[in-house]
Amino acid sequence: MNSDLVAVLDLGSTKVTCLAASAEGSDGMAIHAISTVPCRGMRKGQVSDLAEVSRAIAHVVKAVEEQVGEEIDGVVVGVSGGHIEGVNSQGLKPIFPAGRKITHQDVLEVINHSRELNVGDEREQIQALPREFRVDGQRNVQRPVGKNGAKLEVFSYIVTGQTSSLQNIERAVAEAGKHVEQMVIQPLASGIGVLTPQEMELGAAVIDIGGSTTDVAIFINGSIAFSISIPLGGLSVTNDLSTLLKTSPEEAEKLKVQSGHAKASMIDEKESIEVQQLGQPVGRPMQRRVLCEIIESRMREIATLVGKELENSPFGTALPGGIALTGGGAALPGTDILFGETLSRYRFRVAEPKLSKKFNPQAGLATSVGLASFTIQCFDELSPANGVQPWRDKVKSLFSMLNTK
Numbered sequence: 001m002n003s004d005l006v007a008v009l010d011l012g013s014t015k016v017t018c019l020a021a022s023a024e025g026s027d028g029m030a031i032h033a034i035s036t037v038p039c040r041g042m043r044k045g046q047v048s049d050l051a052e053v054s055r056a057i058a059h060v061v062k063a064v065e066e067q068v069g070e071e072i073d074g075v076v077v078g079v080s081g082g083h084i085e086g087v088n089s090q091g092l093k094p095i096f097p098a099g100r101k102i103t104h105q106d107v108l109e110v111i112n113h114s115r116e117l118n119v120g121d122e123r124e125q126i127q128a129l130p131r132e133f134r135v136d137g138q139r140n141v142q143r144p145v146g147k148n149g150a151k152l153e154v155f156s157y158i159v160t161g162q163t164s165s166l167q168n169i170e171r172a173v174a175e176a177g178k179h180v181e182q183m184v185i186q187p188l189a190s191g192i193g194v195l196t197p198q199e200m201e202l203g204a205a206v207i208d209i210g211g212s213t214t215d216v217a218i219f220i221n222g223s224i225a226f227s228i229s230i231p232l233g234g235l236s237v238t239n240d241l242s243t244l245l246k247t248s249p250e251e252a253e254k255l256k257v258q259s260g261h262a263k264a265s266m267i268d269e270k271e272s273i274e275v276q277q278l279g280q281p282v283g284r285p286m287q288r289r290v291l292c293e294i295i296e297s298r299m300r301e302i303a304t305l306v307g308k309e310l311e312n313s314p315f316g317t318a319l320p321g322g323i324a325l326t327g328g329g330a331a332l333p334g335t336d337i338l339f340g341e342t343l344s345r346y347r348f349r350v351a352e353p354k355l356s357k358k359f360n361p362q363a364g365l366a367t368s369v370g371l372a373s374f375t376i377q378c379f380d381e382l383s384p385a386n387g388v389q390p391w392r393d394k395v396k397s398l399f400s401m402l403n404t405k
């Protein structure tokens, strides 16, 4: 694979996407290829059907290889779900002789000190994201290398995942003939995909409403401070419709996408739709507003759960940069209105990454675009210098992305 091309994989609960991109200019990114295929082998961030997932991976990677005209070996994979946890940690390193210039190695060592956590036998660390450095107590140092000091501290965000779940993802990628370069948490990627560096600096959040999960991440001072995955999403809405209206899942999905709205009161009572129920030879007319009431009830539950998570986190109170709603679930009209009404202290907008005209617009691309952007722009890769360097030992600084100008 051409060294300046990165390939990323979003293993979603409704689709698998592969995207290839490269750096452009000092802080930009050019997307060269995107391929998406429906896939139902992932559930809530876990591989539920290994053969289905690896087939989908092989399919999208091959399509991207054909578009870029070169072979892809390694991929950066987004991970999400209830087994992923992020904790804030601290590291400290005395500098000897006191007052000398801080080196890259010192930065690595202090980050690794912050990684000395007991995560239990069944979990492992995926990412260590430095949020803030302090030199001799001076706060908010973003690039400590080259500064003189006697004490270097770091506040970092350590992400862990369940080893067995991560191994299943690695296996699915391996069976498609590729290897995992690195795993990156999806909420971080979605945030990078749709929030601006300024919003992240001010304090902002992203809510990625996918198929079976809704991922939430909060960014403060330009770095991720909190993330959580809620096990509900657009598929929950579709399942409600198919149960309550007695339709096939396909009919429920079609009704939702063609006639759905998250605010039922905005739909005229006189509007009628046709519903094809299971076992019935012909469709039945129904008030469109009734369809939207079912949708609204589940979307309101998702909004309420998100609100609880934001309130429980120490960072969710002030988000002057606003909240971006993304993911396929946010493509439902009225989603921003419903969230704004349910969680009235926040400002919401629906956001999808901007793509060049050569790609068809498609909902649910924030994770893939953000994964590529993170991989390319957080180039300051701090790999521990001891021997073999598997992806597990890599740490990437989000700061580097925000300070390239």
Ligand SMILES: Nc1ncnc2c1ncn2[C@@H]1O[C@H](COP(=O)(O)OP(=O)(O)OP(=O)(O)O)[C@@H](O)[C@H]1O
Pocket (backbone or CB within 6 Å): 011, 012, 013, 014, 015, 042, 044, 045, 209, 210, 211, 212, 213, 214, 233, 234, 235, 238, 253, 256, 257, 260, 326, 327, 328, 329, 330, 331, 332, 333, 363, 364, 365
């Ligand atoms: N125009 C639309 N209106 C309503 N819902 C939509 C629309 N487009 C997509 N969706 C819904 O978005 C959901 C899929 O979103 P997305 O592609 O972001 O999920 P995913 O990444 O596969 O899943 P996850 O992130 O949970 O693993 C589906 O439930 C689908 O019904």
Ligand SMILES: [Mg+2]
Pocket (backbone or CB within 6 Å): 012, 013, 208, 210, 211, 327, 364, 367
């Ligand atoms: Mg997703």
